[in-house]
Amino acid sequence: ASVSGELKLYGTPTIQSTARQTLTLGGDTTGHVAFAPGGSTAMTITSAGNVGIGTTTPSYQLDVYGVDPQFRVFATTNSRGIRIYPSNGTIESENTTLFLNRLNTNNVVLGEGGGNVGVGTVGTTTLRGTLDVRANLKGSGGTIAVASLSGQTSFATLLVDNSSTG
Numbered sequence: 001a002s003v004s005g006e007l008k009l010y011g012t013p014t015i016q017s018t019a020r021q022t023l024t025l026g027g028d029t030t031g032h033v034a035f036a037p038g039g040s041t042a043m044t045i046t047s048a049g050n051v052g053i054g055t056t057t058p059s060y061q062l063d064v065y066g067v068d069p070q071f072r073v074f075a076t077t078n079s080r081g082i083r084i085y086p087s088n089g090t091i092e093s094e095n096t097t098l099f100l101n102r103l104n105t106n107n108v109v110l111g112e113g114g115g116n117v118g119v120g121t122v123g124t125t126t127l128r129g130t131l132d133v134r135a136n137l138k139g140s141g142g143t144i145a146v147a148s149l150s151g152q153t154s155f156a157t158l159l160v161d162n163s164s165t166g
Contacts, residue, residue, distance in 0.1 A: 032056070 007078040009015070009147040025033050026047075034056065035043040052058030054065035064071060074081030080096040091098065118132040 033045045044056045050058040052063045067089045071084040081094040085090045096143045
């Protein structure tokens with residue numbers, strides 16, 4: 001059926017396709033599709049495919065706006081996920097170690113529960129210390145060359161100072 005103007009549904013309305021066919025909202029001449037529960041636009045899908053939550057003009061594939069927006073991705077298969085809080089710059093993991101650039105040897109790992117950091121710890125979820133660095137430097141056989149110990153600071157790749165002088 002074709003409807004021009006507004007389409008209003010009352011009661012407990014359902015819009016559905018039959019026989020599990022694709023339900024299409026919009027067409028060749030349709031602008032954005034907006035979802036406005038309570039009369040205020042909560043989500044917009046543009047004709048370019050961008051989705052906006054809290055904005056009617058999303059510039060990215062997913063654009064979330066709000067006073068203090070929060071974003072969560074959660075995997076029900078293993079109860080793990082990440083949460084992003086842009087207002088304070090926080091990225092948290094849920095029930096897992098947080099990897100940045102996981103499959104690259106130059107990754108950074110933030111240990112589950114916080115406190116431990118790993119650099120270059122490819123594929124591991126167990127960090128060996130507060131700072132776990134596993135480098136693969138040319139000519140070093142997989143170890144970091146220590147250029148200086150206890151206060152000798154010139155040209156140090158890694159400085160270990162246990163002299164308690166500074």
